[in-house]
Amino acid sequence: MHKRNILSALALLAFSLAVGLKASTFPLGDLRRIGPGFFPLVLASLLGIFSLALLLSSLGKREERAPSHWPRRWLGIVSVLAALFAYGFFLKFLGFALATFLFSLVLLKYGYPDKWMIPLGGALATTLFSLLVFKYWLGTPFPGGWIGF
């Protein structure tokens, strides 16, 4: 059995059902004047059919390669994602400069776990560069936060 395919097919099937149910609450219209529900409903049904086909075709199949490529380095992935969402969450409060500095510092520290000078210097350089290019040259209105810039 092709486990990964079956897993993804089942997830997609559930998703298509949920989308289809939601879409069926939209006005459907008639053929002359197609309503907002028609297109999503057709798409949800198609997605359901394709997922079902994927499920059925994977039942008898062997997996070509062993699923040994599950991530071993969870730390990197989790810290990048956490840093990314945290950046969005704290941007207004910290301000662009401070948020950018902390974000770069965390990620550079991940690459250089036993050094401090490279991450600190790199984060400072990234912050100055982004401030100059994006805030002052291109004039993107970033939030200043409590330190003001």
Add this chain to the structure above:
Amino acid sequence: MEFFQNLYEGFSVSLTLANFGYCFLGVLVGTLVGVLPGLGPTATIALLLPLTFKQDPVSAIIMLAGIYYGAQYGGSTTSILVNIPGEASSVVTAIDGYQMARQGRAGPALGIAAFGSFIAGTLATFGLGLLAPPMAGLALKFGPPEYFSLVCLGLVAATFLTQGSMLKSLIMIVFGLLLGTVGRDLITGFPRFTFGIYELEDGIGFIPIIMGVFGVAEILINLESSLQEKKEIYAKRITGLLPSVKDWAGSIGAILRGTLVGFFLGTLPGGGAVLGSFASYTMEKKVARDPREFGKGAIAGVAGPEAANNAASQGAFIPLLTLGIPANAVMAMLVGALMIHGVQPGPQMITKSPNLFWGVITSMYLGNILLLILNLPLIGLWIQILKVPYRVLFPLILMFCLIGVYSLNNSTFEIYLMGGFGILGYVFKKFDFEPAPLILAVVLGPMMEDTLKHTFLISGGDPTVFFTRPISAVFLALVALLIVFQLIPTIRKTKTEALKE
């Protein structure tokens, strides 16, 4: 002679100081992202798109186009010197290019890659200028039913030409089309799948999707391998960049064949540069007097694919500029860029905005000359950049992604969207789903729904118009043919083998 008149007018646009500057900036950035593995033209263009909002549309498209074809040049450098493809389209270049570098022939390999790219790029740009106007003339006759069928054809063709399972590509397409339905319905204003989040009422922008799926997901995948690995660069000093007469004799045929194959495959939806370079390599192996040389440093194995990926990147502009239908994810972004600037991509572009059309085409001639200069005498600079380790690069890439999506609407919601699609893209990769068809579908989805609604409105609810209008019928017949082809086991097998090689 109208052609030359048009070219003249085009050059008068592209040779202005500002546009020439943007062209240079575009090919420079393109070469840079081409050289750097792990950062492709798709993510880069998505990144820079918000910055072009304030530019004049001609300058914006000239610059973004330059990034796209510039990346094809840069990708070969990394393939040849480090045996890591800088771009997906340079995968095959690494086979013989790296062998040449190990034999001390890095110079000629880089030289022929750059000259081959230049010849192919210039010829393909000429072909683009020649073929686009008649194509657009034909497309002017298209109404909503033709466009609907054409979009169907484009999407199905994209699944046919991508690697991997067609079923999975179809799933990606439908998923992308569904993402396109989020937001208020265009005609009735009915909110769909917004869950009361007001940022979703305008729909999900394709930029956070692309940056998530291509930018963030790519980084997550790369972080799984060790960051401490060292790249071994084969060549301390590069000498003899100018290929000898013997090198030219061995590769000029390959360059010309690669140009033709690449250009043709580039115009097809889902084709693009990757397929072109693979097809050219296979072809050179077949026509070679001694196929055993391939894989051991055959110069034709570098020249052909490099010519093909450049010709393909130019050919991909044909469906965009004549039909308004993008052939690949990068072109899909250019559609978005044009629409943001208030230019409706499609057959009327040549007549309505000739400045844009001919300005962009002529800028490609200039861009190719600039790239030749950037990639030969300045090769040392790119080798230095290659030495920048990934653990320094990835925080920078992510930072620019964050700034890019935030500045779309000055809203942190876009950052969350990008993060979400990054996770989704990562999961898709883990389960062997190709993300490129999804992007095409996201961009084409609203157009598909719109043309469908209009068709039924005009025909009074009669679906047979799709089959009684001849052009639309031909498109739909091709759709059926592609699907049937895929179902016949022997063809499926040859296709898998052809794409594998």
